[in-house]
Amino acid sequence: MGHVIVGGGLAGARAAEALREGGYRDPVVLLAGEGHRPYDRPPLSKEYLQGSADEGSVWVHPADWYREHDVELRLGTAVSGIDRAAAEVILADGRRVAYDRLLLATGSSPRRLPVPGAQLDRVHHLRTLDDSASLRAAISAAARVAVVGAGWIGMEVTAAARIAGAEVTVLEAAEAPLLAALGPKIAEVFAGLHREHGVDLRFGVQVTEIVGDDGAATGVRLADGGVVEADLVLVAIGAAPNIGLAVSAGLDVDDGVVVDERLRTSDPRIHAAGDVANIPYRALGRRLRVEHWATAYYSGPAAGAAMLDAEGPGYDQLPYFYTDQYDLGMEYTGYVDQSEPVDLVIRGDLVGREFIAFWLREGRLVAGMNVNVWDVTEDIERLIRSGAVIDAERLADPEIPLSEIK
Template sequence: MSGLSGTEGRERPIVIVGASLGGAKAAEALRAAGYEGGIVLIGEEHERPYERPPLSKGYLLGTEPREKIYVHPPQWYAEQNVTLRLGTAVSAIDPAARTVTLTDDGRIEYAKLLLTTGSVPRRLPVPGADQDGVLYLRRVEDSDRIKEALKSASRLAVIGAGWIGLEVAAAARTAGVEVTVLEAAELPLLRVLGREVSQVFADLHRDHGVDLRFGVQVAELTGDGRTVSGVRLADGTVVDADAVVVGIGISPATALAEAAGLEVDNGIRTDEHLRTSDPDVYAAGDVANAYHPLFATHIRVEHWANALNQPQTAARALLGQPDAVYDRVPYFFSDQYDLGLEYVGYVAPGGYDQVVFRGDPATREFIAFWLSGGRVLAGMNVNVWDVVDPIRQLITSQRAVDPARLADPSVPLTDL
């Protein structure tokens, strides 16, 4: 086989597009599995691979130093013989030739290809959204800009009451900034958590002085054409703001895959081995809409744990190990003020028929369980710790449970 473009007699490397947490962990997993061939890790950003959760949590709050966000120390890539190409974008994939073309007209041949291209923030499609002071959060420089804005702003508007919006709101209130959160739905996180649990987060933020406005539509971002000064709602109300953070969701970065003819449907569609419609191309992380054997459907998870864990399966699959199957139950966490939570499981919107609380949600120290037909689909522990493993076991067992015993704190979760 020919090798890297312009090098004769060398085997083609495994190429990873996306120098993210997922990409870096895939390179690490390949080496841990004993793979000694070439690895090329390509990323658009100039920063070496880093983790994103601190960008809306500790790093944004200033409690976690920048150096802690990185996946590996800078020397790791050379020590592991991983070719790290930063500030480099891939413009095209040719599955027939097994090559990727770079925006600088370079070309790299691959033996196998892994796509960890992640997601991009959805942009706000209203007049005035291109002004200075309109901020999004995805990359470390975005977190830096928001951090700087919180130092000078006295009023912040947050558009979108999802995880990012609420975590930024919490950081802003901690910094002493007045915060107004604008959300189209009736409650925060309604699509993710349902009405029963969403109210907990509405109460949490109101108790910390956040002005929550639900059922509103943004019509325009006001300003002088250069710098934002507020948000005009569809009913004519204007919310004054020195900066606006937009957190209305993310979209999987599938343009490369789609142009290459890979199957795309709410992300790059893969099987349980994370293999795409092309047998030499795999996908992992935010961008992968992977078949999950436990849930018997394709799911795309936009959380840190997926980017952390899926690459281990992808690496084994890239090396031809047939037992490499990704069946891990989804997991995420959030920290807002003095509330910490972990969520494990998967519930499609409207896919549950009962929520069972173990503990009182009003105290913000409880576990919530989402059930369907008596089976636990997901659980979220709030300020209650060391229970993720038994919750995960309840989910994977797929056995029906007694809701009364599930709600009873005196009954160990392991006895259900």
């Protein structure tokens, strides 16, 4: 029979790699809904979108890799169901593929704006390589861009559109960009960055309609009746996990497919990894579904190893992600729920955007974010994992090397 992976994204491709590296010799089938072989998505809102990197830079593996490793990559193959009793997946064309173990690596999909006009031409979403190629062409032809949603993708596309010379208006329901992830003080750093680059940021607004002419968007109407004119609208209001297969198969689902540390779902023959998986984070003492590149990069192979019943501690990464906007580069390690009481400690120059932000709960580090400061992720991770109460004054003092903080 063999092992079957549904979803040809980063998590799926890395799982296939781990199966072969783990010595698995039976068939490995990778069922990929898209027509492209697995690729990395971060460049799609950054270098690739800006035109400074080409398609060659995005692939997870070279084209030959799948044949050389005897991984049967079936592109354009959507899975429509799982027959757990027969241990088979059902393809959209009705054919079936039997599995010994199955991995769900189906990722997530952009949320749609539930307003009239959302289907018009010139309204874009960004998830796939094809989305990015068409958005890139649209940005180069656009004079005025409206970005709905000031999350990571919205802000990265905003930067790309400004770099391309378009006027950009950002429309966000919250009072700041990236608020849920960063809290008000650090969110203001990103708001300031975009304002300095000439972006019109509008917070606390509700989009009620995308207005158009002749089938194509010409602007965005807000709840106060005003219209922001635009010849390109990007809707970037987050993503939802692709849980349809898991739900209809009766697997446990709770904000993603619930898995244990071995990435096993409630059916021990079925695993899940990447954006779609709700994973227990031992070092944080909580479950999370993390929609970031590093989660797919590490949980895919962890699932592959678990499909081989490999010994080991299971998945034990901390959440990690990064962004690049204009000349700001940032890495973020750990997790903080901004609705809980946390203390924010800054080391470095917040105004000059060269700093590390630390979030502490009851004196213990839960997350750290370095902005235009590099090579500190290991120390941040060490401090989070230690669980020790940290002297906030020493943490804030750039004269004391981070490596000396305990």
